[in-house]
Amino acid sequence: SSTDDDDVDPAYLPAGRGFVFSSNRQTKSKINQALGHTYFALDEYERERVFNLHTMDAQGGNITQISFNQSHDRNPVVRPNGDIMFSRWDHVGGRNHFKVFRAKPDGTDLFVLYGAHSEGNSFLHPRDMDPSGKYAGQLATDLMPLSRTHEGGALVFVDAANYSEQNTPANAGVPTQGGQIQPITDREKILNLNGGLSQYGRVTTPYPLWDGTDRVLLAFRPCEVTKNGVVVACATLTQAELDRVSDENRLAADAAADAVQDNVPPTYAIYMFDPALQTWRIVAAPPAGFMYTDPIPLQARAEPNATDPTNVDATLAAQGKGLLEVRSVYDTDGLGRMGDAVLTAADLPAGCTTAIAKTAPTDPLDLRAQVADLKRMKDPADAAYGCAPARFVRAVRAVAPPSSMMGLRSAIGETEFEMQQILGYAPIEPDGSFKLAVPADTPIALAVIDDQGRAFQTHTNWIQVRPGERRTCDGCHSPRRGGALNSGTVVNTMPAALKPAMASAHQSGETMAATRARLDASVLDLAPDMVYTDLWADTTQPGVTARSAVTLRYSGNANPADDLVTAAPVNGIVNYPEHIQPLWTRNRGSNTCTDCHSDPAKLDLSATPAGSGRVASYEELLIGDPVIDPQTGLPQVRIEEGVPVIVRQAALVDTMASEGEALGLARKSRLVEILFGQTLMAGSSALATHPNPPVSAPNHATMLNAAEKRLLAEWIDLGGKYYNDPFNGSAGVRAVTALSQATFEAQVFPILRTTCAAGCHQAIGSTNTPAGTSFRQNRFVLTGDPEGDYGVTLSMISNTCSNIANNYLLQRPSTVPHPAGAVGQTSAVLPVGSADYNKILAWIATGGC
Numbered sequence: 001s002s003t004d005d006d007d008v009d010p011a012y013l014p015a016g017r018g019f020v021f022s023s024n025r026q027t028k029s030k031i032n033q034a035l036g037h038t039y040f041a042l043d044e045y046e047r048e049r050v051f052n053l054h055t056m057d058a059q060g061g062n063i064t065q066i067s068f069n070q071s072h073d074r075n076p077v078v079r080p081n082g083d084i085m086f087s088r089w090d091h092v093g094g095r096n097h098f099k100v101f102r103a104k105p106d107g108t109d110l111f112v113l114y115g116a117h118s119e120g121n122s123f124l125h126p127r128d129m130d131p132s133g134k135y136a137g138q139l140a141t142d143l144m145p146l147s148r149t150h151e152g153g154a155l156v157f158v159d160a161a162n163y164s165e166q167n168t169p170a171n172a173g174v175p176t177q178g179g180q181i182q183p184i185t186d187r188e189k190i191l192n193l194n195g196g197l198s199q200y201g202r203v204t205t206p207y208p209l210w211d212g213t214d215r216v217l218l219a220f221r222p223c224e225v226t227k228n229g230v231v232v233a234c235a236t237l238t239q240a241e242l243d244r245v246s247d248e249n250r251l252a253a254d255a256a257a258d259a260v261q262d263n264v265p266p267t268y269a270i271y272m273f274d275p276a277l278q279t280w281r282i283v284a285a286p287p288a289g290f291m292y293t294d295p296i297p298l299q300a301r302a303e304p305n306a307t308d309p310t311n312v313d314a315t316l317a318a319q320g321k322g323l324l325e326v327r328s329v330y331d332t333d334g335l336g337r338m339g340d341a342v343l344t345a346a347d348l349p350a351g352c353t354t355a356i357a358k359t360a361p362t363d364p365l366d367l368r369a370q371v372a373d374l375k376r377m378k379d380p381a382d383a384a385y386g387c388a389p390a391r392f393v394r395a396v397r398a399v400a401p402p403s404s405m406m407g408l409r410s411a412i413g414e415t416e417f418e419m420q421q422i423l424g425y426a427p428i429e430p431d432g433s434f435k436l437a438v439p440a441d442t443p444i445a446l447a448v449i450d451d452q453g454r455a456f457q458t459h460t461n462w463i464q465v466r467p468g469e470r471r472t473c474d475g476c477h478s479p480r481r482g483g484a485l486n487s488g489t490v491v492n493t494m495p496a497a498l499k500p501a502m503a504s505a506h507q508s509g510e511t512m513a514a515t516r517a518r519l520d521a522s523v524l525d526l527a528p529d530m531v532y533t534d535l536w537a538d539t540t541q542p543g544v545t546a547r548s549a550v551t552l553r554y555s556g557n558a559n560p561a562d563d564l565v566t567a568a569p570v571n572g573i574v575n576y577p578e579h580i581q582p583l584w585t586r587n588r589g590s591n592t593c594t595d596c597h598s599d600p601a602k603l604d605l606s607a608t609p610a611g612s613g614r615v616a617s618y619e620e621l622l623i624g625d626p627v628i629d630p631q632t633g634l635p636q637v638r639i640e641e642g643v644p645v646i647v648r649q650a651a652l653v654d655t656m657a658s659e660g661e662a663l664g665l666a667r668k669s670r671l672v673e674i675l676f677g678q679t680l681m682a683g684s685s686a687l688a689t690h691p692n693p694p695v696s697a698p699n700h701a702t703m704l705n706a707a708e709k710r711l712l713a714e715w716i717d718l719g720g721k722y723y724n725d726p727f728n729g730s731a732g733v734r735a736v737t738a739l740s741q742a743t744f745e746a747q748v749f750p751i752l753r754t755t756c757a758a759g760c761h762q763a764i765g766s767t768n769t770p771a772g773t774s775f776r777q778n779r780f781v782l783t784g785d786p787e788g789d790y791g792v793t794l795s796m797i798s799n800t801c802s803n804i805a806n807n808y809l810l811q812r813p814s815t816v817p818h819p820a821g822a823v824g825q826t827s828a829v830l831p832v833g834s835a836d837y838n839k840i841l842a843w844i845a846t847g848g849c
Helices: 239-246 252-257 314-318 408-412 488-492 500-505 512-519 576-585 616-622 670-676 684-689 706-717 741-754 786-794 835-845
Strands: 007-012 019-023 052-056 073-078 084-090 097-103 111-114 122-128 139-144 154-158 163-165 202-208 216-221 224-227 230-233 269-274 279-284 321-326 392-398 420-427 434-439 444-449 470-473 530-532 550-552 637-640 643-646
Touching: 007 073, 019 073, 052 073, 073 122, 084 122, 111 163, 122 154, 122 202, 139 202, 154 202, 314 321, 321 444, 392 434, 420 434, 420 444, 434 512, 500 512, 550 706, 576 616, 576 706, 670 684, 670 706, 741 786, 741 835
Parallel strands: 097 122, 321 470
Antiparallel strands: 007 019, 019 052, 073 084, 084 097, 097 111, 122 139, 139 154, 202 216, 216 269, 224 230, 269 279, 321 434, 392 420, 392 444, 530 550, 637 643
């Protein structure tokens, strides 16, 4: 192994085929970064090099990267069927958790196995229970918060054989409630799988025995705290003390002043848990100052199936591409993530009463009450044909944060999303299908787009294809159980109103996208613009009407007035200063935006620099105004995760998305509703904060032309970043050449640990709760790991040459109040001129010019 790389979590592959392990080598992704760059990628906290899955042969050679996530893939094991199962850190936007994934040993067919929308934050160390035991088909995992519990949580059994998610059964023969459970019969003594104190201890690294007993070997730590500096068992605390220490929403300052502290270093010992007898027997206790984790029982077990590599398309592989096919975007889950739940009346064309025709499912395994009626939706003689809302799919790729760079946080801006690049667009056919070629070994996200270029949903996880791989999905957020909706008689029904040439060309089992791509392979290539002409409807027949044509280009539109006259994005990169700000300052005569909107007390769309160094309009659009308490005249404050946070009104641009709520960002932004003249998904609160312009004002829906509206929607849907290219010369991101990590660890790191990390700056995972109900917007996350804390600290520094005090690292903690919600604060966390302030300033200054 290389001394510059870290390899962890090794597991044997069957049949002597070597090993699978997690590594930050990034053997493929480091040379396959966006925009032609080569570098090691940081995780989506911009902290440390990403760990992805790799394989090597039995001699330690032929090291191959097989997963391409933008945050860590950990804990790989081989299942009995030969699949690799692992924990994946999904951290796109507000989504921030570990869930259970699986893939073949060559990295193909990588997909979520369980937990994307289930209770709990992080499913770590998953392993199969005994295939011959009571819990056959289930997994043992430790379910825990993202951080602050020393990787300890609750032992949970997951019934992955019968549930794709909690309370999402595989078929009607499975109870509707279930999927995961703590195997502890005394429900008063279950372990805490969330943050805070776990009164009955915490578990990590479970390893089920396959000996017919269903026992689990694991690491366990009892609940201990310090009381007045002395370590005591949690059982000795009063109920009032337990309640205080368990309260995650009390102020961090109050918690720090408490005589009782949850700060005892973990002393994990090895235990054997027997779910039948409900016993916990200690196996090995560590000496003082140590802990034991990751136990492995030395027992013989059947070798897993040796899975052969997937047959791939050699031509595609040579091009560095793979194929993605979705059989129908309307094959969605019971929550309607690509159904009525994401639609409004504005999505109904004239004459349509419903956007997606419905029918009862015919598959006995399908538990949905209604599904999309694809037979009607692909029949040009049916009114449903022209009502379907999905018109295009947008493919984007991650622009990963480069390691050893500073200034990233300022360049990214006021959003939880990392930088992204638009790869292009492909049409969605009348049956909801699409098929496209995408770069292989690349983190990809897809979004279904309406006829005006706006995404219905935000894709909050990364997908991949290996070179030459052909991946097919049933739908968008489909239930993952039973047959595809667009299969069988549905897919093979060719309505009489289709053009004879297209209908006769159809082959059994083909979606409309597959047929079209077989006839014209060029449609597999992503296009730079959204252009669709109906090739299916036979309009020579009476009563048959084609789907409406769509053309959305930056330039070259049929009407030149719909073209951009400001700078157009290049290579799919949208940067706010270059592409969005000029929309507000463009000369539109009496309708020039900044003629009316240049008042800092109201709406300032000017290019005047703000205190952050970014233009004023960006801050105005992304940050909502404080809610003022009518009694005190001061901003209202609420406590979230122990941090005082200012309660803010809805911003004009909404960039919040997580697994609990992932509507398309443009469609739920009030700015888009105003400039498109439509009521979409912004909601009543945003409407009340930002009402429609008065009747006396110009019609804002006609101010931007078609290309400008498309550009605005793209920028918002990508997360509203300030820059999407870290290598843009104006972004302020540059390589670190002189800021010593050793000096950081010796002088700066201790200061951050005792000030910043002790209170606010810790990782907070996401759940299925609505966005905005937990303190997740903090991106400067300190964990105590010197290398990672050094990496994320660099993201808070943008200038080592001049105006050093204006760097986020110094400016924010030296400002009163900090955090902004600490309205009663009288002194700075890091006062200007203090010894600690001067140490950090001196270290930054060593970076030079």
